[in-house]
Amino acid sequence: MPDAASATSPTLGFARAGGTPSRAVIGDSEFDGEFVSEFDRDTAVTRREPGVYDVDLSAGWTVFDAVNGGYLLAILGRALADALPHPDPFTITAHYLSASRPGPAVVRTETVRTGRTLSTGQASLLQYDAEGREVERIRVLASYGDLAGLPDDVRTTAMPPAIPPMDRCFGPQDSASDVRLPSSGTPVGGGSAIADRLMIKLDPATLGWALGAPSGKGEMRAWFGLADGRDADPLSLLLAVDALPPTAFEIGVKGWVPTVELTVHVRHRPAPGPLRVSITTRNLAGGFLEEDAEVWDSEDRLVAQSRQLARVRLG
Amino acid sequence: MPDAASATSPTLGFARAGGTPSRAVIGDSEFDGEFVSEFDRDTAVTRREPGVYDVDLSAGWTVFDAVNGGYLLAILGRALADALPHPDPFTITAHYLSASRPGPAVVRTETVRTGRTLSTGQASLLQYDAEGREVERIRVLASYGDLAGLPDDVRTTAMPPAIPPMDRCFGPQDSASDVRLPSSGTPVGGGSAIADRLMIKLDPATLGWALGAPSGKGEMRAWFGLADGRDADPLSLLLAVDALPPTAFEIGVKGWVPTVELTVHVRHRPAPGPLRVSITTRNLAGGFLEEDAEVWDSEDRLVAQSRQLARVRLG
Numbered sequence: 245m246p247d248a249a250s251a252t253s254p255t256l257g258f259a260r261a262g263g264t265p266s267r268a269v270i271g272d273s274e275f276d277g278e279f280v281s282e283f284d285r286d287t288a289v290t291r292r293e294p295g296v297y298d299v300d301l302s303a304g305w306t307v308f309d310a311v312n313g314g315y316l317l318a319i320l321g322r323a324l325a326d327a328l329p330h331p332d333p334f335t336i337t338a339h340y341l342s343a344s345r346p347g348p349a350v351v352r353t354e355t356v357r358t359g360r361t362l363s364t365g366q367a368s369l370l371q372y373d374a375e376g377r378e379v380e381r382i383r384v385l386a387s388y389g390d391l392a393g394l395p396d397d398v399r400t401t402a403m404p405p406a407i408p409p410m411d412r413c414f415g416p417q418d419s420a421s422d423v424r425l426p427s428s429g430t431p432v433g434g435g436s437a438i439a440d441r442l443m444i445k446l447d448p449a450t451l452g453w454a455l456g457a458p459s460g461k462g463e464m465r466a467w468f469g470l471a472d473g474r475d476a477d478p479l480s481l482l483l484a485v486d487a488l489p490p491t492a493f494e495i496g497v498k499g500w501v502p503t504v505e506l507t508v509h510v511r512h513r514p515a516p517g518p519l520r521v522s523i524t525t526r527n528l529a530g531g532f533l534e535e536d537a538e539v540w541d542s543e544d545r546l547v548a549q550s551r552q553l554a555r556v557r558l559g
Numbered sequence: 560m561p562d563a564a565s566a567t568s569p570t571l572g573f574a575r576a577g578g579t580p581s582r583a584v585i586g587d588s589e590f591d592g593e594f595v596s597e598f599d600r601d602t603a604v605t606r607r608e609p610g611v612y613d614v615d616l617s618a619g620w621t622v623f624d625a626v627n628g629g630y631l632l633a634i635l636g637r638a639l640a641d642a643l644p645h646p647d648p649f650t651i652t653a654h655y656l657s658a659s660r661p662g663p664a665v666v667r668t669e670t671v672r673t674g675r676t677l678s679t680g681q682a683s684l685l686q687y688d689a690e691g692r693e694v695e696r697i698r699v700l701a702s703y704g705d706l707a708g709l710p711d712d713v714r715t716t717a718m719p720p721a722i723p724p725m726d727r728c729f730g731p732q733d734s735a736s737d738v739r740l741p742s743s744g745t746p747v748g749g750g751s752a753i754a755d756r757l758m759i760k761l762d763p764a765t766l767g768w769a770l771g772a773p774s775g776k777g778e779m780r781a782w783f784g785l786a787d788g789r790d791a792d793p794l795s796l797l798l799a800v801d802a803l804p805p806t807a808f809e810i811g812v813k814g815w816v817p818t819v820e821l822t823v824h825v826r827h828r829p830a831p832g833p834l835r836v837s838i839t840t841r842n843l844a845g846g847f848l849e850e851d852a853e854v855w856d857s858e859d860r861l862v863a864q865s866r867q868l869a870r871v872r873l874g
Contacts, residue, residue, distance in 0.1 A: 334847070335820040335868045337652040339679050339702055341672045356698055357656045362819065364654050364698065366681075383671055383679065385700040387654055387819055394845035399810070401777060402841035462716060495714070504677065504702055505650040507822045509849060509868050511842060526717035527826060527861050530709035532649070534824060534864060546842050549849060551866055553650045553824050 281474035282441055283483070287318045289326070295353045297323045301371075303346035305438045311344045312438050313503045313552075314486030318479045320351055320367045320384045325479070327353040328363040328388045332478045336386035337507040344371060344381045362389050391478060391513045404540045405447075405522035410467045413445035442487055443469040443518070453493035462491040462525030462533070469518045476514040476541065484521055485537040485550035491525040492533065492556060499557045501533070506552040517542030531556050596789035597756055598798070602633045604641070610668045612638040616686075618661035620753045626659045627753050628818045628867075629801030633794045635666055635682045635699045640794070642668040643678040643703045647793045651701035652822040659686060659696045677704045706793060706828045719855045720762075720837035725782045728760035757802055758784040758833070768808035777806040777840030777848070784833045791829040791856065799836055800852040800865035806840040807848065807871065814872045816848070821867040832857030846871050 286304060289297035305315035321333050349371045356364040364387045370378040407413065416439045447465035452458050468484050469476070476484065485508055490501045520540040525533050533556055539548040601619060604612035620630035636648050664686045671679040679702045685693040722728065731754045762780035767773050783799050784791070791799065800823055805816045835855040840848050848871055854863040 335654075337700060337820070337822060339650075339671070339700055341679055356654070356695065364656055366698070366700075380671065383681070383700060385652060385654055385681075385698060391845075394847075397844060397846070399843040400841065401843075505652070505822075507652060507820075507866070509866075511844060511847065526715065527864065528714040528716075529712060529826060529861075530706075531712070532709075532826065546844070549842065549866075551822070551824075551864075 281470060282472050283318070283470050283474055283480055287315070287322050287479065289319060289323045289351060291326060292350075295327060297326070297351040297353070299323075299349050299351060299369075301344055301346050301349050303437060304441055306346070307436050307438050308500075310502075311346060312483070312486060313338070313340060313506060314483035315438070316344055316369060316382055317384070317482040317486070317506065317508070320369055320382065321386070321479050321482050323351040323353055324365045324367050324384070324386055324388065327355060327367075328365045329358050330361075330363045330388040330390050332389060332391045332513075333482065333508070333510050334362065334387050334389045334391075335507065335509050336384060336482065337505065338382050338384045339505050340382055340503050342379065342381050344369065348372065349381070350378065361393070362387050364388075391510070394512075398545070400546050402538065402546050404544050404546075405465050405520055405538065407447045407465045407467070407520055407522070410445050410518065413447055413467055414451060415443065415445045415466075438487065441471050443467070443471050444488065446489075450494055453489070453496075458494045458496040460494070460496060462495050462528065464488045464491045464494060464523040466521055467518045468521045468539075475516040476519055476547075478510045478513060481510055481514060481539055481548040482508055484519055484539050485548060486552070488521055488523055488537075490554070491523055491535055492528075492554075495525065495528060497528070497556055501554045501556055504532075504553045504555055506550060508548060508550040510548050512541075512545050512547045514539070514541040514547045515543040515545070519547075528556065596785060597787050598633070598785050598789055598795055602630070602637050602794065604634060604638045604666060606641060607665075610642060612641070612666040612668070614638075614664050614666060614684075616659055616661050616664050618752060619756055621661070622751050622753050623815075625817075626661060627798070627801060628653070628655060628821060629798040630753070631659055631684060631697055632699070632797040632801070632821065632823070635684055635697065636701070636794050636797050638666040638668055639680045639682050639699070639701055639703065642670060642682075643680045644673050645676075645678045645703040645705050647704060647706045647828075648797065648823070648825050649677065649702050649704045649706075650822065650824050651699060651797065652820065653697050653699045654820050655697055655818050657694065657696050659684065663687065664696070665693065671700075676708070677702050679703075706825070709827075713860070715861050717853065717861050719859050719861075720780050720835055720853065722762045722780045722782070722835055722837070725760050725833065728762055728782055729766060730758065730760045730781075753802065756786050758782070758786050759803065761804070765809055768804070768811075773809045773811040775809070775811060777810050777843065779803045779806045779809060779838040781836055782833045783836045783854075790831040791834055791862075793825045793828060796825055796829060796854055796863040797823055799834055799854050800863060801867065803836055803838055803852075805869070806838055806850055807843075807869075810840065810843060812843070812871055816869045816871055819847075819868045819870055821865060823863060823865040825863050827856075827860050827862045829854070829856040829862045830858040830860070834862075843871065
């Protein structure tokens, strides 16, 4: 049995599989033999002092060598969950200022307002330049509440996406040799280690791009989960909305589609089991596009909605 | 001819009708006989020092005695347009912390990052409590660019809303006596002076609520303009997305629907002429709802998209 390591700073993020509370568990970093998911390990933040959190950005959540924006948002979301008196992001917006790199980073939070049912906070993720100075990578503005405290009424008129059963969908782990989806070993524009962290099964109607025949429609749909089986929670929803291939691939746009801004509404704690993510782009114009994502859980609840503004760099 | 008043602080917002540049005109407050629209007069900010702007929140843009959120966002947007090196909000998010009141306010801006084609800034609107201390009402995070510098390609697949011609739509100024739409004189829950500032003609399919027969569908559509004829510009789009009656009225939800957060993407400078605004709610659940707005100009361009998260207070 490993020695209990006594930590002087609380480390947040080592969550137990099953019944994981949405609020980051504040505790020391003692390893007690329990399962620690990749997501929680790699989004863990250590509070150095109130409002200041150290984090190590993992290289395991890259897409074409860029650290995935949803993974970064989950890190910021975890820090804010600790800093604010409410546990769950209700609405969270990130502006991506410059590309983050794997390695050390710091999150600085500010409490803007605390209320009875909602609190608002701001957070910055910063890294260090060659001279050791802090460079801001991402700034976030968010309002938090308690999802468990919401009334149970559901008058949602939106319908879950029409996506075939999981066994008729495809992911990088599938062996269909003519479907070349990015995986960590595939030299498609660089490393995409994130593919090994995720269980993604794409709707065949939205993987024409992988077969050299993009549909021309700005749509992307998939079953989604974490490869190690960790159930979804409000923080992993922040990853889920930004973890599918870009709709741009299906529109036939080649090249990089970096996110300028991403806003996520978390509307309900997701039930255990796989999620369905459906992304739509309807306004590709002037060198920008929007991606609207919906995340549905196994109980057919619309648990999260997001919109991002992304820049289309042609060629 | 009025005397030219020499101002020691630049006042932004007195814009000329027709060919109004999207960037707030920085100049003194000299009255030179030209038309000053209500919108520009009431969203004017005066730079006290770099990053600090004084403003007087007008009572003319209230809805049921509350200062309209889009009007407030336009004020913040104007200040940021002055503070940042780029003139147009590309993506702007506001969190509404507490209710603003007509009267004096201050906007404090911070430049987060300046780039070649995009800059990012943050802004707060504050008012004063009984002891004269500043109380933050709204915090904004936004990225700005230059709409005029965008390439002209349009691959938008979204279609303009199906709304009848303007002469078949209805607004508060119409004399159909059985259609009681909020106007400044109508005792529907308090003053709604904003109705006198706007030209709104609602699609008959979305005004069942005004006849006591809400459709049950979370939709609201209207032709939209400013009552004094000022053409739309990127800042007035921030007002347009939040100026229609709430979709909640058509869902049959009574009571106040305050905005928690509003994010607007401005995608193109609007052409002159009336706008069409189409708002949809698909996820009313747990005491919250989202309102998705699209704004289309006279050239059938999707010039702005927004989503807000609003709280449903029943009863």
